[in-house]
Amino acid sequence: MRWGSRAAAMLLAAGLIMPLAGCVPQGKAVGDTTETADAVAHDGVDRHDLYVGVIGSSKPDNAELNRQLVDAMNQGDLNPVFMASNGDAGGQQKAMADLLARDVKVIVIMADKASGWDEALTEARQAGIPVVLANSAISPDDRTLYAARFNLLVKSRPIGREPVGHTYYIADALADIVDDAPHEKIMNVRLVPQW
Numbered sequence: 325m326r327w328g329s330r331a332a333a334m335l336l337a338a339g340l341i342m343p344l345a346g347c348v349p350q351g352k353a354v355g356d357t358t359e360t361a362d363a364v365a366h367d368g369v370d371r372h373d374l375y376v377g378v379i380g381s382s383k384p385d386n387a388e389l390n391r392q393l394v395d396a397m398n399q400g401d402l403n404p405v406f407m408a409s410n411g412d413a414g415g416q417q418k419a420m421a422d423l424l425a426r427d428v429k430v431i432v433i434m435a436d437k438a439s440g441w442d443e444a445l446t447e448a449r450q451a452g453i454p455v456v457l458a459n460s461a462i463s464p465d466d467r468t469l470y471a472a473r474f475n476l477l478v479k480s481r482p483i484g485r486e487p488v489g490h491t492y493y494i495a496d497a498l499a500d501i502v503d504d505a506p507h508e509k510i511m512n513v514r515l516v517p518q519w
Contacts, residue, residue, distance in 0.1 A: 369429060369502050371401040371495055377423035377431040378406045379416050381459075386434065392478055393432070393458065393494070396515040400495025420444040424451050429502045432474070435460045445469035454501050458513075467509070471501045474513040 376397055380390035390406070397404040405428060407419035416435055423431050424447055431453055435441060438461040445464060448455050454471035464470065477491065491512040492500075500507045 369499070371499060372403070374430075374499065374502060375403045375405055375426070375428045376498060377426065377428035377453075378404050379419045379423070379431065379433045379435070380406060380408055381434040381436055382408065382415065383436055389459070389476065389478060390434070392515045393434070393476065396494045397498075400493060400498075402495055402498065414440075417441065417444045420448065424448060424453065428453065430454045430456060430471075430498055432456045432458050432498075433460055433462065434458050435462045438462055442466070442469070456498070456501060472497070472507060473510045475510065477512055477514045477516075 378390075378394060378397070380386070380393070394404045394406050405423065405426060407423060416433070416437070417440065420431065420433070421444065431448055433441075433455060435457070441462050442464060445455055445462075446469060449469055455469065456472050456474055457470050458474040459476050460473070462470075474494075474497065489510075489512055490508065491514055494513050494515060497507070497511050497513050499505075
């Protein structure tokens with residue numbers, strides 16, 4: 325009888341642990357695992373249900389960029405949750421911890437300082453939340469810690485200085501990442517109304 329009880333306990337423990345193993349993709353970033361489009365289309369998260377954690381820059385020069393980023397998300401029918409920091413990397417990392425406790429589907433970071441982010445990015449990865457680095461000072465060696473890097477194209481950008489490659493609207497780019505649709509690792513993203 326002992327052997328049967330032990331076997332049952334081991335099977336129960338394995339059954340409880342197995343779902344947790346699916347949260348973190350092996351060798352890929354959360355939100356960046358699909359390399360080809362599905363043969364059958366699937367319905368992703370509805371945009372008006374998509375809550376986006378935004379950790380804005382604390383630099384006064386970037387206040388307008390923070391505003392344009394949040395405005396573009398609102399215009400794209402997304403729900404941005406903006407977190408301001410106290411002007412230091414520690415404040416931005418505390419904002420990251422707060423967003424992990426909320427029901428956000430993706431986190432967009434405009435980090436002012438490049439160092440000290442690995443732990444926070446790892447926590448987001450382990451929670452199964454994709455991270456986007458937007459005009460960010462962060463450049464982690466481990467590319468599995470972020471789903472994409474956004475080059476933000478603002479309204480005031482001069483004509484003729486467009487970056488090379490495909491350009492996305494912010495709502496489309498974030499929906500692709502949350503739905504784990506194929507996308508580029510570095511994306512040019514417009515902060516203008518899309519309709």
